[in-house]
Amino acid sequence: MADESLFEFLHMEIVAYVYKHQSGDNNDQERGNALSTLEGLGFRVGQGLIERFTKDTPTFKDDLDAVKFLCKDLWINLFRKQIDNLRTNHQGTYVLQDNKFSLLSQFSNSKQYIEEAPKYLVYTCGMVRGALSNLGIDSVVTAEVSVMPACKFQVVIQRA
Amino acid sequence: MADESLFEFLHMEIVAYVYKHQSGDNNDQERGNALSTLEGLGFRVGQGLIERFTKDTPTFKDDLDAVKFLCKDLWINLFRKQIDNLRTNHQGTYVLQDNKFSLLSQFSNSKQYIEEAPKYLVYTCGMVRGALSNLGIDSVVTAEVSVMPACKFQVVIQRA
Numbered sequence: 414m415a416d417e418s419l420f421e422f423l424h425m426e427i428v429a430y431v432y433k434h435q436s437g438d439n440n441d442q443e444r445g446n447a448l449s450t451l452e453g454l455g456f457r458v459g460q461g462l463i464e465r466f467t468k469d470t471p472t473f474k475d476d477l478d479a480v481k482f483l484c485k486d487l488w489i490n491l492f493r494k495q496i497d498n499l500r501t502n503h504q505g506t507y508v509l510q511d512n513k514f515s516l517l518s519q520f521s522n523s524k525q526y527i528e529e530a531p532k533y534l535v536y537t538c539g540m541v542r543g544a545l546s547n548l549g550i551d552s553v554v555t556a557e558v559s560v561m562p563a564c565k566f567q568v569v570i571q572r573a
Numbered sequence: 574m575a576d577e578s579l580f581e582f583l584h585m586e587i588v589a590y591v592y593k594h595q596s597g598d599n600n601d602q603e604r605g606n607a608l609s610t611l612e613g614l615g616f617r618v619g620q621g622l623i624e625r626f627t628k629d630t631p632t633f634k635d636d637l638d639a640v641k642f643l644c645k646d647l648w649i650n651l652f653r654k655q656i657d658n659l660r661t662n663h664q665g666t667y668v669l670q671d672n673k674f675s676l677l678s679q680f681s682n683s684k685q686y687i688e689e690a691p692k693y694l695v696y697t698c699g700m701v702r703g704a705l706s707n708l709g710i711d712s713v714v715t716a717e718v719s720v721m722p723a724c725k726f727q728v729v730i731q732r733a
Contacts, residue, residue: 418621418622419580419622419650419651420580420583422617422618422621423583423614426614426617426618427587427614430591431590434594454583454586454587454590457582457586458579458582458583458586461582462578462579462582490579
């Protein structure tokens with residue numbers, strides 16, 4: 414799909430650019446800064462997108478309802494597929510599994526790429542956190558890769 | 574359209590980010606650097622996209638043919654509409670006019686915004702130049718706004 418490529422290419426370029434400008438000599442702190450910049454970019458895009466997407470949607474009755482909306486509607490719009498599996502402990506932790514995550518699909522399954530994967534996931538973590546934030550839900554969102562291009566996003570809701 | 578928003582939001586964030594990191598005190602040289610960074614990002618995305626888009630397309634018979642492809646197929650895929658008007662002097666200069674350019678559609682027509690417009694056009698200039706470059710055509714691409722959100726991209730082919 415064409416606009417999917419647009420997003421994929423643009424995403425790759427942004428990751429490369431932010432890394433080039435913020436982690437010159439590859440030390441841990443600078444790598445942390447770059448990740449946090451990408452997360453922040455995603456956060457603001459997520460905030461904007463959810464506002465547009467939920468314009469005609471009734472309010473969500475609880476966190477689960479909001480997370481389900483992300484897994485279906487948001488994911489389809491962004492990645493042309495739904496989240497494949499959603500699990501929750503019913504205490505505010507949600508695990509969203511995508512068996513073929515589009516931003517990883519260009520990478521092979523070698524160890525080197527798995528180590529590089531976090532930088533291709535953090536923008537999306539930010540986007541999920543930004544979307545939830547705009548629905549009034551504070552969260553911490555992390556991601557991990559098991560076997561490329563499958564990955565899991567963990568959302569932990571922060572109670573006030 | 575949802576993925577159109579995705580691209581628009583992401584584009585806005587990238588422009589803001591690059592400007593924040595590269596034109597701290599707003600002097601001309603730093604502003605030039607930021608524009609050139611955005612142009613470079615667009616260039617590489619354009620190279621990648623055209624490769625994907627022209628996979629099943631026969632080669633173009635001349636520059637005009639290639640530029641027409643950008644005006645129709647590339648533009649529809651990226652911006653959901655064609656270029657509204659294409660002019661050429663038949664000596665290597667092409668003017669592509671978009672009467673409602675999507676990356677400007679969020680701005681009003683006040684003087685302040687028209688002055689700001691170049692930074693929202695330069696990524697697309699880079700993308701056009703990158704696409705042509707991957708088709709073996711060197712060019713210089715600039716853009717100007719007349720009345721928001723209409724704009725013109727000027728492509729000047731560089732002969733070896």
